[in-house]
Amino acid sequence: MSEILEIAKKILENHCLCDNCFGRQFANLGYGLSNAERGKTLKNILTFEAHNKILNEDKKGVEFLKKISVNGMFEPAKNTLKKLGYTLKIEERKCELCNGKLQELDLMVKEALKKIGDYEFNSFLVGAKIPEKIIEAEDSLRAKYGVKWGETIKSEFTREIGKILTRLTGKHVDYKKPDVVFTFDPFNNKVDFQVNPLFIGGRYRKLVTGIPQSKWVCRKCKGVGCDYCGGTGKMYPESVQEIIEAPILKLSFGEKTEFHASGREDIDAKVLGNGRPFIIEVKNPKKRNIDLKIVEEEINKSGKVEVLNLYFTDKENVRKIKSLEGAKKVYHVIVKVEDKTITDEDLKKIEEKFSDITIKQQTPRRVLHRRSDKVRTKHVYRVETKKISPEKFELKIECQGGLYIKELVDGDGGRTKPNIAETLQKKLKCLELTVLDINV
Known part of the structure; x- marks a missing residue:
């Protein structure tokens, strides 16, 4: 008998396991099979082995067939015993790992879908809460029998629930950006869900x-x-x-x-x-x-x-x-000169001074209640000017995002350097400010 069958035989001789939990001990062997299918396959092979021993008049075959019937809760083994003339009284048992919960997944999922009600979703993810004592019991079983092909019971719960959800709703699993996350607590018959934004x-x-x-x-x-x-x-x-x-x-x-x-x-x-x-x-x-x-x-x-x-x-x-x-932005500003008039020479000075220049701004006083007080360095790429009247002019400013434009104009009491008011030696006030373009 191969190593796999020998380990499988020893497990069933001593532990009551459903098809899922038995097959899960060999989850990393073979592809395209569910754990339930793996469990049934192994139980069938062990049933054949036991039946063959009986046919060869080996009494150990009967005892092992009884173990498969009882611990494996396996109908083909029971039917084989009955066909061979052996009677067997079996009390109803449940899997010592999942307690039969892996056979109740359809019901759990239907309850979850009732609970989520009118919520619309296109994708989902499933989580599961498994008691620590069950995880430890399975770890202990694997260590005792040298099982090296198993997966966690949590993985099986989440995967199989996901399959049922897809079958019933037509929605798909999304591991990164699900619309809804279901969290099943099968051993306490609870399910919660979180709807993502x-x-x-x-x-x-x-x-x-x-x-x-x-x-x-x-x-x-x-x-x-x-x-x-x-x-x-x-x-x-x-x-x-x-x-x-x-x-x-x-x-x-x-x-x-x-x-x-x-x-x-x-x-x-x-x-x-x-x-x-x-x-x-x-x-x-x-x-x-x-x-x-x-x-x-x-x-x-x-x-x-x-x-x-x-x-x-x-x-x-x-x-x-x-x-x-911090992306490049373009602003349109209308500025008023409060104490003097604006000259063509002033406008030329602005364009020359504030093209390709670095500005150092200490947090403006008007936003100190919500922003930390520190010096920020921002860049002005270009400024175009146009005179509107002796007291008003407009600016088109191309600059790095995050630059406080009003303070670039009026200086904010010297907290922005250089600034246009200080450059012209005139008191300036920003009348209108419009964001024209945000380059991203």
Whole structure:
């Protein structure tokens, strides 16, 4: 008898194992077989061996056939004994490793699908909680009999449940980016599920000033609602995020969103041109296959925010979007000279001084409440100027992302160096700021 059959025989002589748990001890032998098929195959071969011994008048054959019938819970062995005229009273037994749970997987999966109810998903991943005592019992069995071909009981549970889920739903397993993660606790008859966020990307234009990029919680009440915020819990009644999220939450039945963008503009700045790249993350969505064309149309009706080229994406691209904060940007600025007038010589000086120059900016005073106080180095590639009136002029600034434009203009009390106000020796104020282009 081969090493494999000898080990299989010893295991069944001493342990009550179902087809799955018996076959799992030999999981790495052969391909295209389930563990249940491996277990049945080995039990059949051992039944043949025992039957052959009986035919050769070896009494050990009867005893082993009884072991296969009882410990293997194997009908062909029972039928063989009966055919040979042996009676055997067998009390109903359960597998000492899985306790029969591997034969109840269809029922478990159907219960899980009832629980997930109306949630829509295209992909899934399965996890399983296995009691430590069962893992230790299987490890002990393998050490005792020198089993070297097995896999873990957890692997079998998750794989076989995954097969059933695919068969019943038509959905596929995704090990990296599943829509839903099921966690089965078969030994306590429990199942939980986690719905992963839905990610939608695109670009937005902010057509008006006066609205922040994301929800701005009231600094007084922290979102509870107070007299300062008029009971809204917010500093501003709406934001780019809220305008974009409204139709998405309505169609996806999501709970809330997080907004990710490649940088942010000031409340009093517009974003035009090709728009700012963003990804909106929808928490706990019930529907995932929503029509992005409808979403786009609904958002663009607002007259305040427009979105372009919406697409489904994933968490990995959130990191990429955020890494683009330093990408090259183009701004249009209207500046007022508050104490003097602007001359053609001034404009020429700006263009010469602020082309291909490095700027050192200490965190602006206006954002110190939310940003760490440190010096940042940014680059200005080119500046174009145009006179509007004796007191006003416009700038087109091409620079590295993250540069504070207002402070480049007014100097922020010397915290930005060099700056345009200091260069001209004039007091300047930024009247309008528009993001024209974000190169990514």
